Amino acid sequence: MRPVRASCAMALLxxxxxxxxxxxxxxxxxxxxxxxxxVRLKGEAAATVDEMATFTQQMVDQIFSFGELGFQELETHRxxxxxxxxxxxxVEEGIAGxxxxxxxxxxxxxxxxxxxxxxxxxPQASQKPGVAYHAPLIDGxxxxxxxxxxxxxxxxxxxxxxxxxxxxxxxxxTIRIWPGTAEELVGTKAYFVREGLFKDVDVALFSxxxxxxxVSWGERNNMTGLVSVLYSFVGRxxxxxxxxxxxxxxxxxxxxxxxxxxxxxEHLPLEHRSHYVVVDGGDQPNVVPRTASVWYYFRETxxxxxxxxxxxxxxxxxxxxxxxxxxLQPTRVLGSxxxxxxxxxxxxxxxxxxxxxxxxxWSEADQTLARALQKELGSETQGLTGKVPEALDGPARDNRGxxxxxxxxxxxxxxxxxxxxxxxxxxxxxxxxxDAIAMATPIAHKGATxxxxxxxxxxxxxxxxxxLIESAWTYFRDEQTRTIKYEPxxxxxxRPAIEMNKDLMEKYRPEMRKHYYDPSRYKTYxxxxxxxxxxxx
Numbered sequence: 001m002r003p004v005r006a007s008c009a010m011a012l013l014x015x016x017x018x019x020x021x022x023x024x025x026x027x028x029x030x031x032x033x034x035x036x037x038x039v040r041l042k043g044e045a046a047a048t049v050d051e052m053a054t055f056t057q058q059m060v061d062q063i064f065s066f067g068e069l070g071f072q073e074l075e076t077h078r079x080x081x082x083x084x085x086x087x088x089x090x091v092e093e094g095i096a097g098x099x100x101x102x103x104x105x106x107x108x109x110x111x112x113x114x115x116x117x118x119x120x121x122x123p124q125a126s127q128k129p130g131v132a133y134h135a136p137l138i139d140g141x142x143x144x145x146x147x148x149x150x151x152x153x154x155x156x157x158x159x160x161x162x163x164x165x166x167x168x169x170x171x172x173x174t175i176r177i178w179p180g181t182a183e184e185l186v187g188t189k190a191y192f193v194r195e196g197l198f199k200d201v202d203v204a205l206f207s208x209x210x211x212x213x214x215v216s217w218g219e220r221n222n223m224t225g226l227v228s229v230l231y232s233f234v235g236r237x238x239x240x241x242x243x244x245x246x247x248x249x250x251x252x253x254x255x256x257x258x259x260x261x262x263x264x265x266e267h268l269p270l271e272h273r274s275h276y277v278v279v280d281g282g283d284q285p286n287v288v289p290r291t292a293s294v295w296y297y298f299r300e301t302x303x304x305x306x307x308x309x310x311x312x313x314x315x316x317x318x319x320x321x322x323x324x325x326x327x328l329q330p331t332r333v334l335g336s337x338x339x340x341x342x343x344x345x346x347x348x349x350x351x352x353x354x355x356x357x358x359x360x361x362w363s364e365a366d367q368t369l370a371r372a373l374q375k376e377l378g379s380e381t382q383g384l385t386g387k388v389p390e391a392l393d394g395p396a397r398d399n400r401g402x403x404x405x406x407x408x409x410x411x412x413x414x415x416x417x418x419x420x421x422x423x424x425x426x427x428x429x430x431x432x433x434x435d436a437i438a439m440a441t442p443i444a445h446k447g448a449t450x451x452x453x454x455x456x457x458x459x460x461x462x463x464x465x466x467x468l469i470e471s472a473w474t475y476f477r478d479e480q481t482r483t484i485k486y487e488p489x490x491x492x493x494x495r496p497a498i499e500m501n502k503d504l505m506e507k508y509r510p511e512m513r514k515h516y517y518d519p520s521r522y523k524t525y526x527x528x529x530x531x532x533x534x535x536x537x
Contacts, residue, residue: 038464041165045456046357048161049449056157056452057445058517059083060423061525063119063149064129064440065517069142069501070120070182073100075516077179080119080152084177087160096195098188098496101181103197106163109172111202111469113462114414115159115455116407117151118180118208123504126512127433129440130526131535132372134433137515141508145435147209150423152179153448154207158455166463173463176201180407184431186228186335187497189406190490198414202469203346203462206407207451209439210420211428212385213354217347217417218395222402224273224299225339227310227489231257231317232280232293235326240286247288248325251281254292257320261296264312271401272309273299301339301399306489334497336489338408341480343415345471346458350417351392353457359388359422360446369534370425373437376537379427384443403430412486415472419458421451440525441533 034042049056066075077100081091089104100119125145126136137143159175166173178197181188198204233254238247258276265274276296282289298309314331321328362370367383374381410416423444428435438444461468515529522528 038460041169041460041464042353042356042457045158045161045165045460046453048164049157049452049456052157052161053445053449056153056448057524058519059153059156060150060444060448061440061517062519063152064144065515065525067121067126067141067143067512069123069505070185070187071098071100071496071498072501072505073119073179073181076100076119077102080156080179083156087156088163089177095178095197096188096191096496098181098191098498101179101188101192104177105174106159107166107172107174109174111462112174112176112200113459114176114178114198114201114204115155116178116180116204116206116410117155118146118148118183119152120148120182120184122146122184122431125431125433125436127436128529128531129437130369130531130533132369132437133376133537136433138508138511141512142504143433143436144439145432146184146430147424147435147439147444148180148183149439150209150421150444150448151207154419154421154451154455157449157452158459161452161456162459162463165460171463175459182335182500183406185497185500186226186337186404186406187500190336190409190488191496193409193413194488194490198410201414203343203472204410204414204416205346205455205458206410206416206418207455208405208418208420209423209447211424211426212420212422213359213388213450213454214393214420215342215347215350215354215417216393217342217344219399220340220342221393221396221399223340223399224271224301224401224404225303225306225337225408225489226297226299226404227306227333228335229296229298229310229313230279230293230332230334231296231313232291232329232332233321233324233326234329235288235290235324237290238288240288244288249288250292250324250326251289253320253324253326253328254278254281254294256323257294257316260316260319261313264316268309269300269305271301271399272305273297273401274309295334299401299404301401303338303484303487303489332497333490333494334500335406336409337404337406338412338486338489340405340408340418341411342417343472343480344475345468346415346417346462347392349461349468350419350454350458353454353461354388356457357450357453359386360450362386362446363442365534366441366443368536369438369441369443372534372536373425373434374427377427377429377434382426385422385426409486409488412481415476419451419454421447421454423447423451
């Protein structure tokens with residue numbers, strides 16, 4: 001063992017002994033002390049992740065520079081597949097009929113550990129990294145305003161570090177890596193489940209960017225599941241001024257549906273969320289619109305409530321068609337997500353590793369960027385978080401609703417947790433250019449490296465502690481799914497909406513391509529763009 005690895009192992013050993021255990025009623029396989037061999041291997045994995053910091057940074061920066069929207073992650077897909085194959089993984093492309101989805105695999109036998117993280121960007125989120133105010137690289141273009149450029153770096157770095165240990169130690173087990181394609185459309189994970197991609201998986205480890213470390217078990221607080229539905233109406237054209245009585249306006253149907261929904265909204269549960277955009281409003285004002293479409297997200301905290309909300313939306317659409325003399329077309333489900341439920345034993349193991357790793361050491365430049373952006377947005381100027389959580393988050397007690405993620409579908413089919421790692425700035429609006437500012441800076445790089453250490457250590461827990469996997473499945477069978485059984489929100493006739501965002505990306509990609517990161521010429525994306533870090537007002 002090299003000295004740096006020996007010292008890292010000893011440091012991790014001391015932290016694991018001193019680290020407080022998550023508050024639980026009784027000891028579990030996750031909270032019992034690790035044996036010396038496991039501690040040593042965790043220290044080695046963490047040291048290897050540190051040695052791979054440049055590899056991690058380049059991956060974060062490369063995917064940031066692609067900035068692609070859901071279902072059109074063509075460059076990101078090619079890049080990740082190439083990285084994985086170069087590192088010894090076999091890769092199956094186009095899984096579940098989705099061109100930008102893949103399943104990479106290395107190893108053999110049990111346990112089978114599945115690593116996932118999202119890869120798509122946000123519309124109109126193009127932003128120069130490290131600049132603490134709105135400064136798009138390309139006006140109107142998409143970008144990584146959710147930070148999905150960082151999670152694959154966490155997982156792949158961790159997997160390679162653990163793969164090296166498995167090879168040397170002769171450890172059995174299979175590591176699989178897959179992308180959360182089109183997560184912003186909640187468009188793929190239910191299809192991955194339907195395709196059977198998790199049938200032989202023992203545990204799924206997901207990762208997602210955050211402003212601090214975190215993991216939880218049970219029902220996720222302030223989160224929902226959803227169904228994404230497209231309602232399309234067909235009417236009859238006529239001259240809008242010369243002969244309007246001959247026309248039947250599909251746009252009128254869309255507007256009446258929206259009006260009805262907005263009046264009904266007042267009488268819906270507080271935790272529900274619903275939003276819509278009109279994606280087809282007709283052709284031109286002097287032609288009565290023959291076609292019109294509106295796209296809805298219906299969010300609720302349980303599967304049953306999502307179905308009720310969806311049914312109410314269908315009723316509104318049918319009524320709008322009746323009022324306007326138009327025809328409601330068969331609805332199309334564009335995406336779905338079950339409410340998330342995470343596994344307690346695996347969350348406890350992950351939390352112990354978070355405490356062992358600790359938060360990154362932020363520089364004054366990092367803090368200056370964070371405080372400047374928070375001031376720009378009118379948020380509390382608290383800077384970056386410096387401490388890990390003191391206790392593991394348990395089940396939601398009073399879920400008031402919020403966002404969604406289709407990792408929920410996976411979580412109801414195999415024991416799953418999401419590792420939240422600290423690569424962004426607190427107090428941001430989400431799905432916004434501001435959320436892209438830190439995502440190709442030392443903040444994102446350090447956070448991804450810290451996250452990779454935790455993910456690698458949890459992988460080793462699962463490989464070397466069979467009792468942990470047994471307890472994960474006991475919780476899954478006897479508690480999580482004892483009374484609730486998974487039933488997909490997608491219908492048998494539904495298919496992935498792989499055509500979505502194609503026109504947008506074709507519009508912006510030629511200009512975006514000029515800004516792709518070239519790690520053969522520049523150490524960082526900031527250097528390539530000539531940005532002084534940090535740039536503040």
